[in-house]
Amino acid sequence: MPNTEPANQPNSREKSQAQKVNFATNAALLGAFKKPGRKTDANPTSLQLRVSETKRAVWYYRFRGKDGKPNEGTLKFRAVPQDGDGKLTLDYEQAKALVARIKLDAAKTDSERHADNNRAKFGTLEDGFKFYLEHRMTKRDQGLVESTKRDYEKVFNTYLRTRILDEKEYPKPPSEWVLAETEVMQWQALFAAIRKRSLAKARNCQSIISGVYGVGVALKVLDWNPINNVRYLRTLPSLPKKSTHVDTVNLPKFFDAIDAHLTREDSKEAVLLLTMTGTRLLGGLGLRWDQIDLDNGFCFVQPNQVGWKGFTGILPLSDFVIELLKKRRVRRAADDGGYVFPAHGGSVYPHQSRLSDAMKAVSAEFNFKATAQDLRRTFATVSALCFNDNMRKVGALLTHKWAVSKEGMAITQDAITRRYVQNELSKLRAAANLAANFLLELASRAPMSERTMAILKENDPENLRLLNLSAGNEERELQRLALEE
Missing domain, CATH: 1.10.443.10 (Intergrase catalytic core)
Incomplete structure (x- = not known):
């Protein structure tokens, strides 16, 4: 009868033959990659290396959750002994860190996972802005009208999806900044740079970003609104009063x-x-x-x-x-x-x-x-x-x-x-x-x-x-x- 088990998935006889290898030792790790078969990390990482007959290797993980049920699966990218790029290949340290996150997530309750999902909606400024446009309510208990959304999108695209600040110091555009990690001085530098182009647009950006933070704080997925501090520091003055008109x-x-x-x-x-x-x-x-x-x-x-x-x-x-x-x-x-x-x-x-x-x-x-x-x-x-x-x-x-x-x-x-x-x-x-x-x-x-x-x-x-x-x-x-x- 033919073997119908998928490739790199050992049968019961092969499981008994799994070798324990100390992946933290370079020589042992390199040796594990050279020999086809299944090797389990001697360290408590829940990692396993599976090498096919064609020498193609993948990382596999296996551990038991709080409920006693096994959690197992193959990591997405090809396993390499060193210098993984994290995009197509994973080395030992990268795989170990990824499995640690998987184990941590598996230990969370449903409410904790729900909270993580909410926080992800306010990960970057781009994430928070999308949520803000969709869910912001006006004082009249109505959502933002389409014309307002278009105006906000235009300002956001022009000033916040482009690199306004020095690229060496700030390689990412503001839209990719992590909301929970961006400090007051960084926002202050951004508004000062936009002000050189247009004070009115700088104040527009300040209002939009403050609105995003405000919604995140209200939902308790962000701890504070740094734009309040920017306003306290008087980073952007008020627009000059209109003095020209038709009497x-x-x-x-x-x-x-x-x-x-x-x-x-x-x-x-x-x-x-x-x-x-x-x-x-x-x-x-x-x-x-x-x-x-x-x-x-x-x-x-x-x-x-x-x-x-x-x-x-x-x-x-x-x-x-x-x-x-x-x-x-x-x-x-x-x-x-x-x-x-x-x-x-x-x-x-x-x-x-x-x-x-x-x-x-x-x-x-x-x-x-x-x-x-x-x-x-x-x-x-x-x-x-x-x-x-x-x-x-x-x-x-x-x-x-x-x-x-x-x-x-x-x-x-x-x-x-x-x-x-x-x-x-x-x-x-x-x-x-x-x-x-x-x-x-x-x-x-x-x-x-x-x-x-x-x-x-x-x-x-x-x-x-x-x-x-x-x-x-x-x-x-x-x-x-x-x-x-």
Whole structure:
């Protein structure tokens, strides 16, 4: 009857003939590699060397676990007497260390193995970043939206997957640094190097890495967050406050610039829409026709729509905006792809996502370049003036959830179909029209009403400046101002 046992697996007769060899002795080890057969280490390593008739050798291990059951198997790589590379070949010392780890792992309980698996998810910065993107929850108990993930990925790829520091001192890129072993000074050196390229991006990287550590500490797979120490050391200063903007008293000149320097209707209409609604860049440019009701004058912002930071519900549209959209609808009906501002090409979005060239052209007569965020700040400032510093109403028009609910402006998609929505919607549209008309009057695009003249007389328009609302502090600052009312 033929022998069906696999190669290098001795039968019972061969087992009794196994030789004990002191593998720690070079001469004995070299001799074991030269003679086919099975040799067991005389030292307590649980190692065995098996050499075939063709002199091909492998390391084999065999030991009993806590439960008394045998644990055995062949190590993956070819056995060599010395100078193993750990990738294709293993020498005695490498095999001994590997089996020691296997024995240690076999002695662990299920809960200990589960803990090891969790720690592996925060082994390197790359590991932790992947977990962070997938599981990070915002203050609104929602995961990160896809646009935020794309932004984080772009920063991570540019600054953390490449070697920023000296390659001799730091041969691995930051993404491969072990989170539990990287010290404060190493992170500090990294941020200082990134700061030479861009302070803003250095602060972005600091926030991302701190977020990764924060999640790891919260899950108790990391012991501490070294980025807290980096912040304490003031490694990265705060970004300089924005000092250039379109003052409200310059609105006539700004609207003149829109007419004079934007020759493409697409650009002109996009800038006007953002100016007259105060929407964020991606929110306004990402609007779809199927979410806009031109007859009743509102837009329904859908759940998790990019550019709205968690807001869902009604955005009332002023008469000015409705007329702008109606004209655009007629002009672009054949090739809009469902979007109010479809992409021209080369964009990661199916709609337009940038206005930098248009804003540069509009700013040509000023000594600075206005941004889309400046348009939102302008709308907020004008609305605050219009509503006698009622910041809750301002926040509601800017679609901040805390203000929308307090102002009673939250309307669900289901409620839109009910009769009473017409009464509620009329109030919302009245507020939107009041703010829009006030802005148009300040821009000399509409006759100035007695109400507007009275407000300006009381507030000295020559000294009006925009609210300090950057993209980062906008909601916090509006809430603070609302508490001071």
